[in-house]
Amino acid sequence: MNPFKYGQIVTDVDFCPRRSLEKVLKEHIVSGQNVLIEGERRTGKSSLIINTAKEIKNYRILYIDINQVKTLNDLINRITSSLISMDRQTHFFEKLVKVISHLRPSVTIDSYTGNPSISFNANQVIHPKSLDQLLEFIYQEHSNKKNIVVFDEFQDILNLNNYESIVAILRSRIQFHSSMPYIFSGSVRKNMDKIFYDPDSPFFKSAIKMEIGALEKEIFRDYIKDKFLSGKKIIDTGVINAIFLKAEENPGDVQELCNALWSITEYDTTINQIDIEDSMEVIFAREKEFYEHTISLLTNHQLRCLTSIAYLGGKSIQSGEFLEYSGIVHASSIKKAATRLVDLKILYNYKKEYRFNSPFFRSWLLYKKY
Ligand SMILES: Nc1ncnc2c1ncn2[C@@H]1O[C@H](COP(=O)(O)OP(=O)(O)OP(=O)(O)O)[C@@H](O)[C@H]1O
Ligand SMILES: [Mg+2]
Missing domain, CATH: 3.40.50.300 (P-loop containing nucleotide triphosphate hydrolases)
Incomplete structure (x- = not known):
């Protein structure tokens, strides 16, 4: 199990x-x-x-x-x-x-x-x-x-x-x-x-x-190692750190990625970095419908604002670089689009930054080269 x-x-x-x-x-x-x-x-x-x-x-x-x-x-x-x-x-x-x-x-x-x-x-x-x-x-x-x-x-x-x-x-x-x-x-x-x-x-x-916030890294790493060991699956600290990075250390997302990783690996094996990429595809397949539906709700501006945040991060969404990348002419339109994306719970505000609610949705946008 x-x-x-x-x-x-x-x-x-x-x-x-x-x-x-x-x-x-x-x-x-x-x-x-x-x-x-x-x-x-x-x-x-x-x-x-x-x-x-x-x-x-x-x-x-x-x-x-x-x-x-x-x-x-x-x-x-x-x-x-x-x-x-x-x-x-x-x-x-x-x-x-x-x-x-x-x-x-x-x-x-x-x-x-x-x-x-x-x-x-x-x-x-x-x-x-x-x-x-x-x-x-x-x-x-x-x-x-x-x-x-x-x-x-x-x-x-x-x-x-x-x-x-x-x-x-x-x-x-x-x-x-x-x-x-x-x-x-x-x-x-x-x-x-x-x-x-x-x-x-x-x-x-x-x-x-x-x-x-996040779980204490060392303790969570040991927890993850132990769980994998129950299927004789060996995972080292470096691979777990890569999982933390992909899941932005969010406990629920770390568990979801580990769940996918478990599902694609054999009993009695050693897990490595490449398995993480494969398990991301499992998550994308599970979530595809939801991601596509979410995209379908967006206007062109909102989608461009979202993909630009996926690529450039959400710290300075009204900078020249962001305007140029997104192809949106007015900074005020970007702000409006970002506000809507927060209302839709796709993004959230963290201090002065816009962040993705789901790091995997962001990865999917990058993977699909939106
Ligand atoms: N202490 C923990 N040990 C192991 N996994 C955890 C722990 N805390 C959270 N998780 C992971 O995060 C998921 C969500 O946990 P939980 O529902 O407690 O979070 P929450 O902050 O209440 O979430 P929400 O905001 O959606 O209500 C769990 O299903 C599990 O995968
Ligand atoms: Mg809760």
């Missing part, structure tokens, strides 16, 4: 330890400190939170993923589902149903697993006060067993129509829950900053920030 996992939270043997981050996060959790976890996509934010929380004795984790949440109804639904997964005891479920009884939930029992689930009428108008009551319930339960409340992809709270009042409710409750740690994790930096660093936001400076 391929030991390299990507595109999902990794736990147990799949989780490469990040001792110093785990230690800091653990300390914050046990002292009831609220934490803001920020980092680019696929850097391992969710995995770090889950693995750290699992290690802390006498705490349980209420993990609420609000990725793409659209309505308050949806948010309440996700919180109640997470609560049901967190505590499967009947009396807990009964208490929960009582708290939300005014929302007239439909309770169903899965005939196969016996697990209960709750749903609400999607068209029902839910008052923000319901969120207040639910948070209060979680806090009351915290006095029985300690909870760690995690809101993952928290920036998507901004999708809600009435997000200002919802954020205000969250904040006003959270500040009274001083012994219960809340972890807010997210990756769309601009939006997370709007929530936590805008002085007008109720969340302004309400949580201590932890920045998640």
